[in-house]
Amino acid sequence: MQVTVKLFASFRNDRFSKQDFEFEEGTTIEQVLNFFQIPLGEVGVTMINGRHRQMHDTLSENDVIGIFPLIGGG
Amino acid sequence: MLTELEKARYARQLQLDGIGLAGQQKLKEASVLIVGAGGLGCPLALYLAAAGVGKIGIIDNDRVSESNLHRQILYTMEDVGRYKVDAALERIQTLNPHISIEPMIDRLSEENAARLIAEYDLVLDGCDNFATRYLINDVCVKLNKVYIYGSVAEFTGQVSVFNHQGGPTYRCLYPEETSCNRQHDSLGVLGMLPGLIAMLQATETVKIICDLDDSLSGVVLVVDLRIGRFDKFTLVRQRD
Numbered sequence: 224m225q226v227t228v229k230l231f232a233s234f235r236n237d238r239f240s241k242q243d244f245e246f247e248e249g250t251t252i253e254q255v256l257n258f259f260q261i262p263l264g265e266v267g268v269t270m271i272n273g274r275h276r277q278m279h280d281t282l283s284e285n286d287v288i289g290i291f292p293l294i295g296g297g
Numbered sequence: 298m299l300t301e302l303e304k305a306r307y308a309r310q311l312q313l314d315g316i317g318l319a320g321q322q323k324l325k326e327a328s329v330l331i332v333g334a335g336g337l338g339c340p341l342a343l344y345l346a347a348a349g350v351g352k353i354g355i356i357d358n359d360r361v362s363e364s365n366l367h368r369q370i371l372y373t374m375e376d377v378g379r380y381k382v383d384a385a386l387e388r389i390q391t392l393n394p395h396i397s398i399e400p401m402i403d404r405l406s407e408e409n410a411a412r413l414i415a416e417y418d419l420v421l422d423g424c425d426n427f428a429t430r431y432l433i434n435d436v437c438v439k440l441n442k443v444y445i446y447g448s449v450a451e452f453t454g455q456v457s458v459f460n461h462q463g464g465p466t467y468r469c470l471y472p473e474e475t476s477c478n479r480q481h482d483s484l485g486v487l488g489m490l491p492g493l494i495a496m497l498q499a500t501e502t503v504k505i506i507c508d509l510d511d512s513l514s515g516v517v518l519v520v521d522l523r524i525g526r527f528d529k530f531t532l533v534r535q536r537d
Contacts, residue, residue, distance in 0.1 A: 231453065231519065231521060231528075232450070232451065232452065232453035232521060232523075233450075233451060233453075240524065267471065268470060268471075268517070268530070270530045270531075273529070273530050273531055274530060274531045274533070275469070275470070275517070275530055275531065275532045275533065277472075289528070289530065291453075291519065292450070292453075293427075293450075293471075294448045294449065294450045294453055294454065294455050295425070295426060295427050295430070295448055295450065296336075296425050296448060296449045296450045296484060296486060297333055297335055297336055297337045297338070297422065297423055297424050297425040297447065297448060297449060297491065
């Protein structure tokens with residue numbers, strides 16, 4: 224299935240901003256993070272189609288997944 | 298009641314549909330606690346004082362350093378070494394003598410949080426760490442106070458409104474307590490970023506006080522200044 228992956232802030236460095244990928248049905252957000260070698264401890268927010276989702280949630284055809292790092296400064 | 302001097306001062310704001318005399322009176326009667334007098338806290342204090350929020354508490358136990366000055370716009374070179382809240386008090390009183398400023402040289406802690414937050418209508422996030430944000434959130438949930446969230450790092454910031462009319466909370470955004478392995482006080486930050494994020498927080502504050510339209514409750518606004526992108530995503534209340 225095709226999934227659009229959007230990376231935010233520092234996660235774009237040496238990767239990409241927005242790109243389409245092929246993943247198997249039932250792929251979880253956590254598996255996507257591992258695929259791109261994004262350290263789970265640095266992940267703040269993950270969303271699918273503009274809604275906040277958890278690591279164990281699965282992707283469907285044509286989903287758009289957004290991945291944000293933790294942001295905690297002020 | 299607003300005095301004639303206050304009516305003259307806020308004239309351009311009084312003209313706004315949805316604010317007017319009634320809204321300005323609500324602002325005068327409102328109280329907000331700003332936790333942290335840094336990059337977010339400085340513009341929050343300035344804009345809300347200018348808008349006429351009647352009572353503004355500011356808690357911070359840090360002193361001004363020169364490396365603060367590129368983003369903490371309340372302070373000048375003459376303030377370096379002073380407690381931030383002392384310098385903030387002077388500057389804000391000069392800006393608007395019609396409001397009350399309550400500076401506190403302290404940190405928000407498990408011991409003082411409930412007592413302090415209980416004294417204010419809303420809590421505004423000007424802090425720089427996750428632990429304080431969980432503390433603000435949990436006390437706001439317990440006391441049914443609105444938490445205006447903001448955070449920044451490098452070129453990216455987030456804004457939302459938590460615990461407003463049964464809406465989601467900080468723990469819906471970050472359910473598991475996190476101790477980020479990247480120290481945020483050592484990360485860079487573009488000086489304009491906390492200014493922009495704080496102005497969005499201040500706007501949400503005024504909107505909620507004046508009952509203006511929809512707030513950012515249930516929505517997280519994400520700003521990435523490096524590529525000039527504003528995104529929103531929906532946040533649903535997960536649990537108390």
